[in-house]
Amino acid sequence: MSSDDTYKIFVIKYATTNMNRETFFVPPFFPAGEIQFDYYISVIANEKRVILVDTGFREETGRRRGRTLLRCPVESLSLCGFDARQVDDVILTHLHYDHAGNMGCFDSAGFHIQQREIEFVTSSMMSSANPSLGGSVESSDVHALVDLIFAGRVNILHGSTELMPGIELHLVGGHTPGQQLVRVKTARGWVVLANDTCHYEKNVIDRHPVRAFVDLREMMEGFDKIMHLADGDMSRIIPGHDPIVMQRFPSPDKSLKDIVVRVDLPPVGN
Secondary structure (H helix, E strand, O other), X not given: OOOOOOOEEEEEXXXXXXXXXXXXXXXXXXXXXXXXXXXXXXXXXXXXXXXXXXXXXXXXXXXXXXOEEOOOOOHHHHXXXXXXXXXXXXXXXXXXXXXXXXXXXXXXXXXXXXXXXXXXXXXXXXXXXXXXXXXXXXXXXXXXXXXXXXXXOEEEEOOOEEEXXXXXXXXXXXXXXXXXXXXXXXXXXXXXXXXXXXXXXXXXXOOOOEOOOOOXXXXXXXXXXXXXXXXXXXHHEEEOOOOHHHHHOOOOOHHHOOOEEEOOOOOOOO
16 A cells, blocks of 8 residues: 555454344344344554554453453454554544453553543443443453553543544444544545444444443434445445454455455455
8 A cells, every 4th residue: 555544454353242132222123033243353554554443352351241252352463464562553442341451462552532431431320330331341441541541641532533644533422422433544435443333234224223322312323424424335334243244345365254354345245
C-alpha cells in the first residue's frame, strides 16, 4: 500500500459459544433455538502503523464464563504476521470482558477510549445490585485501565473524532454508554468495524436489537448511523459476533480458513 491513510484489516476469530435466541434478542424473537456467537479482534495495518481493535478476553475469564477459547487473542496476532510489541495503538470499543482483557500485554501501545465508557464502568452501576449491567465487566480490566491512565498512556475521547488520517472513531452508545465503532479507509472504500454496535448483521437489516443495552433508543439510532457510515453497503459493515464474517471474506491463507479474514478485500461469499 502506498497511501499512509489506507489500511488492511485482519479480523481474527479467537473464541466461540452458542446463544439462545429467546434470551439474547429483544422480542419478537428470531426463530427459536441456538445461534452461534463468535468472538473477534481486529488488526488495522499499513506500512506505518499497526492498530489493534479490542483485546479479547483472558483464558481464566473465558473458562469462568463458559466460553470456548480457540486461541489466545494476543498470540493470534502472529497469524497475521504481527506481535504485541508492534502494536502502536489499541482502540477499545467498550469495556465488556470480551473486548478489554489482556491490556497489560501491549507495553508499547497507546489506548483510545471514550470518557463516557470510563465513567460508566467506575460508577455505582457496576455494583452487584445491578448484574445486568456490571455482569459483563471484569473489575480487573477496569483496574488495568486505571493503571494505564495513571501511566499517561490513555487518550480519553469526548465523542466522535478522526483518530488519524483514514481512521475515524464514532461514539454510538446503546449497548454501553461509551461504545464506539471504528471506520477505516481501505482500498475498497470505507469499512465499518461495527463491533457490538451490531452483534449480528440482522440487527441492522431487520432493526432487531439485542437485550444487552443501557439505552435502546441509542442502539436503534446506531443502526441508522452504521448504515450511513458504510454508505448503505452491508458488505462494508463488519458485525461484532456474527459467524458470517468468517464465511463472507477471504482468508490470507487457506490454512487460516474460519480463523482469519481480510475485510479490506471484497467479499467472496454470503
